[in-house]
Amino acid sequence: MEILSFFKNKQKKQxxxxxxxxxxxxxxxxxxxxxxxxxxxxxxxxxxxxxxxxFFYTNTLEKAQNLEKEIQKKHYxxxxxxxxxxxxxxxxxxxxTAIKMMHETLSKWAGEMCExxxxxxxxxxxWKIVPAAK
Numbered sequence: 750m751e752i753l754s755f756f757k758n759k760q761k762k763q764x765x766x767x768x769x770x771x772x773x774x775x776x777x778x779x780x781x782x783x784x785x786x787x788x789x790x791x792x793x794x795x796x797x798x799x800x801x802x803x804f805f806y807t808n809t810l811e812k813a814q815n816l817e818k819e820i821q822k823k824h825y826x827x828x829x830x831x832x833x834x835x836x837x838x839x840x841x842x843x844x845x846t847a848i849k850m851m852h853e854t855l856s857k858w859a860g861e862m863c864e865x866x867x868x869x870x871x872x873x874x875x876w877k878i879v880p881a882a883k
Contacts, residue, residue, distance in 0.1 A: 825846060
């Protein structure tokens with residue numbers, strides 16, 4: 750019985766600590782500001798709407814599937830797969846609907862994605878703004 754308990758506990762191990770979440774949120778807010786500076790230099794204005802590619806990681810299929818279901822409610826493109834760089838992890842990735850490229854909107858989005866990831870024990874790792882089609 751002790752062996753079964755060990756495996757159950759290992760499987761349920763938390764992936765994102767509260768400290769990791771707080772640090773990541775600060776990182777994502779800074780990334781939003783830096784992205785907006787770059788966009789302004791490229792003549793993208795606050796009212797312009799662009800889509801964003803995003804990436805989360807987690808350590809169980811169940812967590813990946815649960816986050817995927819929640820993101821689908823936002824009408825974003827989303828899927829999950831085994832991470833190519835680490836077969837013990839799962840990546841949840843996709844693309845948002847068009848979002849206004851203003852500070853309040855982008856910062857709010859980044860914060861919500863961090864919180865959503867933390868809620869489902871997934872780390873919101875990376876995102877990039879998709880250039881507008883010309």
